[in-house]
Amino acid sequence: MTRASLLSAPLRRLGANLRRFRRTETGSVTVEFVIVFPVMLMILFSTVELGVINLRQIMLDRAMDVTVRDIRLSTGSDMQHDAIRDAICDYAGMKDDCATSLKLEMVQIDPFNWSAVNATPDCIDSVEEVDAVKNFHPGDSNDLMFLRACMSFDPMFPHWGLADSIQTDGDGRIHLYATSAFVQEPK
Template structure:
């Protein structure tokens, strides 16, 4: 057996490292392993933002159409559940709308303005249908403020965008839509 000197071992190790550094096989794998998490993060956040945007725009559109119907009707004022069902019927894309949507409607005096509570109520769980916070149907020629709040489960609840949004205790994202109208004379 021949003994290797530390000098020969070190030079052999340097030569092996130099050859390893010059090799290019596996190069794409390293790039893939570094870049793919960033692309997946972007893709998942894009899907999440798209779902939130679609549901927000559908909620706003449904509330606007329902308020238009309320404004133009001169019959009996509708109650909370009727208006909620009308918003849900028109929204189309909102899952579990009947149990995840909450409406608030208050009469506002434009000459003696008092601000409406800036924090709307949302339903915390689909199973818990809470009583109406404040729902006044209003009389002829009264200015009415209506606000819809819905809670939705994010597509990717613990990854990226959903963690940074306004979430409730169950991890649901809260979406709001508001409108105002004047009751037509009867």
């Protein structure tokens, strides 16, 4: 046998094996599964994450509305920062670090000499200690008050799907905001 015939025999077997591999249909389901399954998982995780974010936002908005209603109906009582924060946390039903992950800002607005409220909310950075009272003025009788709450929380799936592409702070926490305006009732 010549050297060329020795080399051509393995090449012929390799060619025959490649043709047989191309024609066979075994394992095609596995290939489809490997391609489709991660995409389906990403869609599932994104759906659950979006549902949790929407649920938390709805709960925060409702808690803010009910708390502001309580403030308006309790004429003459002097609601302070901690009481308002605790009321929002109780109404929202968020028991996981609500007292440390919820930050309130309440400012008085003069309707006759209008000046805009700072557009960027001040949220808690979980690395720092909580600076609970940064800008909080409870207001007097007949004052127009603007109340803003900022809730920050960790996503359920931080590196999968939606949570990986949503805006987060340096610690990977998502921020939700709720605002309300009301007039302090006369005492």
